[in-house]
């Protein structure tokens with residue numbers, strides 16, 4: 001395993017409408033999900049754990065509007081737990097990931113759900129079961145029952161997706177739903193400061209703070 005060192009971002013590029021945070025145990029596939037959504041690719045090669053967090057801003061068309069999501073991809077390792085707390089502050093959406101083939105990752109997802117419920121009442125939770133391609137090939141690999149998770153999602157008022165960053169299955173749908181939900185609830189919670197987090201002048205459609213250390 002190598003490390004993906006994520007440096008603090010130079011916030012020089014764009015206005016973000018909604019902060020989104022990716023949470024979940026290490027290696028569940030948070031970075032791969034962002035990578036698939038933003039760059040339409042799946043990186044193969046040795047797993048590189050995220051250190052700290054990485055940021056990417058991504059504009060999405062919602063009806064007549066363009067909503068820019070500012071996505072924070074946090075490090076899953078428990079060593080960085082305190083840091084991850086910093087990144088979910090003020091988030092409008094949290095994509096809480098677990099690996100469909102790893103039951104312990106679901107326990108970790110429950111931990112993050114509890115944290116969010118206690119600390120971020122306006123943060124909408126999206127439960128995301130990752131690596132669905134693996135169970136597509138061999139159903140015996142599934143360790144997390146779909147219906148149990150749906151019941152849990154209903155109980156906590158969350159939405160539930162199963163995705164594959166390898167095939168792209170359900171990835172666009174997940175982020176599109178995040179943007180649509182933000183758009184439909186934005187005015188409800190918006191404060192003066194939140195009408196736009198101005199990150200300066202726009203240069204590219206997105207930027208990413210991630211450094212790879214092979």
Ligand SMILES: Nc1nc2c(ncn2[C@@H]2O[C@H](COP(=O)(O)OP(=O)(O)OP(=O)(O)O)[C@@H](O)[C@H]2O)c(=O)[nH]1
Nearest residue numbers: 026027028029030031032049050076131164165166
């Ligand atoms: N088959 C398959 N493998 C995946 C998928 N998503 C991620 N992986 C693999 O799972 C490993 C971990 O993926 P990452 O995206 O780095 O996981 P992470 O949650 O960002 O990990 P941390 O940075 O440690 O928190 C890598 O080897 C990925 O190639 C998927 O949808 N399908």
